[in-house]
Amino acid sequence: MNEAAAIALNRAWSARNELYLELFGSHTASWPSRYSSPNPPEFGSPEANHLNLASTLGRNISEDDIAILIYAPHEKSRDWTYVTSGLSNPWFGQLDNEVSGFGCELVIKSKERAHWPIRLLKRLAYYILSYSGTLSPGVMLELDTPLFRTKKSSLAGVLVWYVDEAPDCLYQLPSGPFGIFSIIGITEAENEFVRTTEKYGCWCMQEILRRCGFGQTTLPTRENLINNEKTNDIVAACCAYAENFAALENG
Numbered sequence: 258m259n260e261a262a263a264i265a266l267n268r269a270w271s272a273r274n275e276l277y278l279e280l281f282g283s284h285t286a287s288w289p290s291r292y293s294s295p296n297p298p299e300f301g302s303p304e305a306n307h308l309n310l311a312s313t314l315g316r317n318i319s320e321d322d323i324a325i326l327i328y329a330p331h332e333k334s335r336d337w338t339y340v341t342s343g344l345s346n347p348w349f350g351q352l353d354n355e356v357s358g359f360g361c362e363l364v365i366k367s368k369e370r371a372h373w374p375i376r377l378l379k380r381l382a383y384y385i386l387s388y389s390g391t392l393s394p395g396v397m398l399e400l401d402t403p404l405f406r407t408k409k410s411s412l413a414g415v416l417v418w419y420v421d422e423a424p425d426c427l428y429q430l431p432s433g434p435f436g437i438f439s440i441i442g443i444t445e446a447e448n449e450f451v452r453t454t455e456k457y458g459c460w461c462m463q464e465i466l467r468r469c470g471f472g473q474t475t476l477p478t479r480e481n482l483i484n485n486e487k488t489n490d491i492v493a494a495c496c497a498y499a500e501n502f503a504a505l506e507n508g
Contacts, residue, residue: 265347268431269357270294273345277326280422280437281338284326288375292324292342318348320382325375334422336366336474339374340437344385347432357433360391364420365440366474373405373477381415381440392417394438395459397451404442410477412442416451418463421473441466442475446483450492457499464495 271294277284284292323343330336345358363381365374380400385391392398396417404412419426423437443451443462451458465482466472468491482488 262347265432267294269345269347270342272430273342273362273435276428277340277342281326281328281340282331282333283328284340285329286327288325288327292326318386320379320386323379323382323386325378327370329370334366336368337370337374338422339365339367339378341378341382344382345430345432345435347430355433356391357430357435359385359389360433360435361385361393362435362437363392363440364422364437364473366472368474368476374475377404377415377440392438392440393436394418397443397448397459397462399445399448405477411444411481412475412477412479413445414443414448416441416443416447416459416462418459418473439473440475441473442477444481444483446481450483454496454499457503461492461495461499464498465492468495 274294323341326340326342328334328338328340341363343358344362345356345360347357363378365378367374381392384398394417397414398417399414404410404415418439418441420437420439427434427436441463447462451462454461463473465488469482469488471479483492
């Protein structure tokens with residue numbers, strides 16, 4: 258990695274860190290536990306931090322190069338919040354691109370502090386890095402293995418949406434723009450609902466979760482909300498709203 262690339266990455270890290278402080282406050286912990294600026298003069302030294310940027314030259318970036326910041330509940334959020342830091346890095350010094358790095362950072366919210374959000378974010382980071390892709394609002398992913406190591410959980414996939422704390426579509430780093438997106442666990446029946454509700458399926462599912470009191474919080478043991486007598490009226494109202502909006506949009 259040349260000096261220009263190292264400086265570009267350091268500037269992006271610093272700018273994103275300032276943005277996170279503004280949006281989420283100060284983080285309580287991080288994975289890995291050491292989280293500090295990738296200072297170019299330290300590259301290659303034994304003291305280099307977990308990013309170990311000099312070692313990325315000549316090898317693929319892995320999910321272990323993506324940090325995860327953990328935010329405790331506070332006056333503006335009742336949840337534990339887990340946020341990736343590194344997917345939007347200009348890993349190879351790219352500038353003037355449409356997006357910085359892979360163009361996104363991911364957020365998971367949990368009622369309790371737990372390790373599963375870290376496992377899931379690492380899993381999604383692996384998906385993005387392996388396929389050189391990105392995730393964006395309106396995407397729904399069915400996962401081939403369970404989200405949680407508990408038989409009580411019926412969540413089988415994730416929904417991607419705009420995170421409440423970061424409502425702007427894109428945020429600017431010196432290396433280009435990126436989005437901050439919420440990852441929300443959904444059931445197999447909810448997956449099917451999203452898939453069959455045409456272009457507004459993701460919006461409808463997010464609105465159903467809000468009206469049922471879950472918002473963007475992933476609760477591993479929550480019940481399915483589709484074809485549920487207690488929530489049928491909410492589902493019908495959200496679908497009707499989406500259909501009316503589509504009719505107006507289409508003139």
